[in-house]
Structure formats: C-alpha cells, structure tokens
Amino acid sequence: MSQLTESPNRLNEQQSIPQDEIIDKSQKMATSSPDKENSSELFRLQKQQFIQKMTQDNSARRQKKIIGDIKDVVNVNKQIVNFGLVIPGNICEDDIQFQNLSNETVIIGIQVICNNTEFDDLDEYVYSARKLNGYDYNDRFMLACPAQKQFSMKIALKVPNIKEQKGLFGTIIITASYSNHQKIQGQINAQIQSQIALPSIECPKTLMNSAYNLPVIQLAFKLGKKLDCKIPFRNNSSIGLPLEMEFLNKNDNEILINPPSLSVQGNSQFLVTIYIKSKQEQIIKNVLIVKVKNSNVHFSYPFIIKIY
Numbered sequence: 001m002s003q004l005t006e007s008p009n010r011l012n013e014q015q016s017i018p019q020d021e022i023i024d025k026s027q028k029m030a031t032s033s034p035d036k037e038n039s040s041e042l043f044r045l046q047k048q049q050f051i052q053k054m055t056q057d058n059s060a061r062r063q064k065k066i067i068g069d070i071k072d073v074v075n076v077n078k079q080i081v082n083f084g085l086v087i088p089g090n091i092c093e094d095d096i097q098f099q100n101l102s103n104e105t106v107i108i109g110i111q112v113i114c115n116n117t118e119f120d121d122l123d124e125y126v127y128s129a130r131k132l133n134g135y136d137y138n139d140r141f142m143l144a145c146p147a148q149k150q151f152s153m154k155i156a157l158k159v160p161n162i163k164e165q166k167g168l169f170g171t172i173i174i175t176a177s178y179s180n181h182q183k184i185q186g187q188i189n190a191q192i193q194s195q196i197a198l199p200s201i202e203c204p205k206t207l208m209n210s211a212y213n214l215p216v217i218q219l220a221f222k223l224g225k226k227l228d229c230k231i232p233f234r235n236n237s238s239i240g241l242p243l244e245m246e247f248l249n250k251n252d253n254e255i256l257i258n259p260p261s262l263s264v265q266g267n268s269q270f271l272v273t274i275y276i277k278s279k280q281e282q283i284i285k286n287v288l289i290v291k292v293k294n295s296n297v298h299f300s301y302p303f304i305i306k307i308y
Contacts, residue, residue: 068184070174070176070184072102076096076098076188079191080190080192081190082192082194083194085197086157086196087159087295088159088196088295090294092156092159093154094154095153095155096153096172097150098110098152098174099149100146100148100149100150103148104178105144105146106176106177106179107142107143107145107179108174109140109142109173109174109176109177111172111173112139112140112155112173112192113171115169116166116168116170124158125158126160126168127157127168128156128158129172130156131153131154132153141153155172157194159196159295161296163198165198166195167193167196168194168195169191170193171190171191172189172190172191174188174190175187198237198297199237200235200237201233202234216304220308221305221306222308223279223281223308227275227277227278228275228276230273231272231274232269232270233270233272233290234268235267235269238267240263241264241266242262242263243262243264243290243291243293244291245272245288245290246260247287247289248288249286252284254276254278254284255276255277255305256274259272261293274288276305283306284305285305286302286303287300288302288303
C-alpha cells in the first residue's frame with residue numbers, strides 16, 4: 001500500500017519504459033506461477049503503464065485546449081466598418097480593435113481586401129490599414145499581441161477617382177498563431193462597405209455664351225457704384241459638402257471672393273460674393289473654381305465682368 005501513496009513527482013522520476021515492453025512483461029508475469037516477487041513486479045509495471053498513459057492523455061488535452069478556435073483566442077470589436085456616403089478622392093479612416101483573450105502571446109495576421117475586382121490594377125489601395133503610430137498603409141500585417149492585451153489599428157479608404165455611383169465592398173481577414181508558430185484554427189472576417197456619391201453644384205446665373213460655346217456667368221458694373229455682386233449656387237447632392245473657392249488666375253488682383261470657404265447642407269442654396277477693386281473701365285475674364293475639400297471633385301464657372 002505504501003507504493004500507492006507515492007507522490008506524482010516521485011512516480012514521474014522513475015525511468016520511462018516503452019509501453020509495448022510494459023504490456024509484454026505484464027502478460028508474461030500474469031501467465032507465470034504466482035509468487036510474491038512476481039506480483040510486486042507486475043503491480044509496478046501496471047502502475048508505470050497507467051502513469052505514462054495519464055501523462056500522454058493530459059498532454060494531448062493541453063495541446064487541444066491551447067490550439068482552440070480563433071474566436072476563443074482573439075476578439076475583434078467590429079464586424080462591419082461602414083464609411084457611409086463618400087465622394088471620389090475622399091480619404092477616410094476608422095478604428096478597429098483586436099484583443100488577445102489567451103494567456104500566451106499570439107501572432108495576429110490582418111489582411112485587408114477590396115472585393116471590387118475592377119480596381120485591382122490601381123496604383124493605390126482602395127481599402128488598407130495602418131498602425132496608430134505611423135502612416136505606412138499596407139494590406140497585410142503580422143503583429144504580436146501579449147497575453148490579455150489589446151491594440152488598435154486604422155482601416156483606411158481611398159475612394160477611386162471615378163464618375164460613377166457605386167458601392168465599395170471589402171473584407172478584413174484575421175488569422176492567428178502562437179509564438180511557436182502553432183496555427184490557431186479558423187479565421188474571423190469583418191466586412192467593409194461604403195457608397196460613392198457624385199456631388200452636383202449648379203449656378204442659375206450662368207448663360208450660354210455663343211463665342212465660347214459654354215455656360216458663362218456674365219456681370220456688368222458701372223463705375224461710381226458699389227462694385228460687388230452676390231452669385232447664387234445650389235448643392236443638388238443629398239450630402240453636405242465642405243467647399244473652397246478660388247480663381248483660376250490667382251494673379252488677378254482686381255477681384256476677390258467671399259467667403260473663400262464654407263460648408264453647405266445637402267439640397268440647399270448658398271451665396272458667394274465677388275468684389276471688384278478696379279476703378280477703371282475694363283473687361284475681366286476669369287474662372288471661379290469650387291472645390292470639395294478632401295476630394296478630387298471640383299466645379300468650374302467661367303465668368304466675364306464688364307466695367308463701364
């Protein structure tokens with residue numbers, strides 16, 4: 001009975017014997033004549049066999065528990081990154097957070113894919129990612145996350161410069177492995193989406209000019225009177241737009257625009273004022289450029305001002 005109460009550490013210190021050899025010896029002793037010495041040896045061999053089997057089973061269970069499924073090891077705080085309505089040339093970013101739920105360091109793989117295959121040949125990424133402490137945009141990252149820690153990244157969108165309203169769809173694929181390169185089963189997919197809208201701004205003050213064969217804003221001022229004019233515009237888009245105003249010929253010091261920048265609501269009217277500094281008769285020709293900030297969208301309005 002004293003052998004039954006030996007500590008596990010004591011038992012593990014015994015010399016390991018191959019399991020086939022243990023079974024063979026046990027069977028031979030079981031068929032030999034029973035005596036005290038054989039019974040003691042048989043019991044020792046059976047106990048050694050039992051200990052080795054328990055050790056193997058525990059090791060297999062530990063390994064299975066460690067590998068697990070990625071959803072038990074990594075948590076992602078968003079299933080969808082939605083940039084909403086965007087316009088050509090927009091650059092947008094949104095945060096996404098990853099958390100290591102395990103008690104070991106995990107290598108987290110992040111791949112960002114644009115599902116619109118028509119943009120595969122572009123020089124720039126449509127959807128990409130970057131670390132918070134840098135501006136190196138890429139579509140693949142491998143980052144080590146310590147046990148029970150978390151980190152965030154930026155998911156970025158660069159809207160292609162197209163003249164078409166369409167949806168932009170993408171996928172963030174998250175995989176993981178332990179620091180010993182043991183792969184964790186499964187993957188997590190988060191979706192990315194946005195919708196391209198095409199802004200429209202019109203000026204009801206334009207008239208078709210036969211000499212230039214295009215719409216032109218035509219103004220006339222008489223010397224001795226106030227030389228300014230308010231020009232109406234309308235944002236026909238359903239989204240608000242941040243706008244900047246400037247003249248094509250920036251060296252023309254005879255005219256000013258006010259305000260130089262403004263934000264307008266969707267489906268709304270707004271006014272800009274042109275001021276004339278000239279005190280002599282002349283004809284001023286220039287182009288008013290209305291730019292949408294953070295985009296490649298702009299609108300051109302040629303104008304002719306006659307001062308008499």
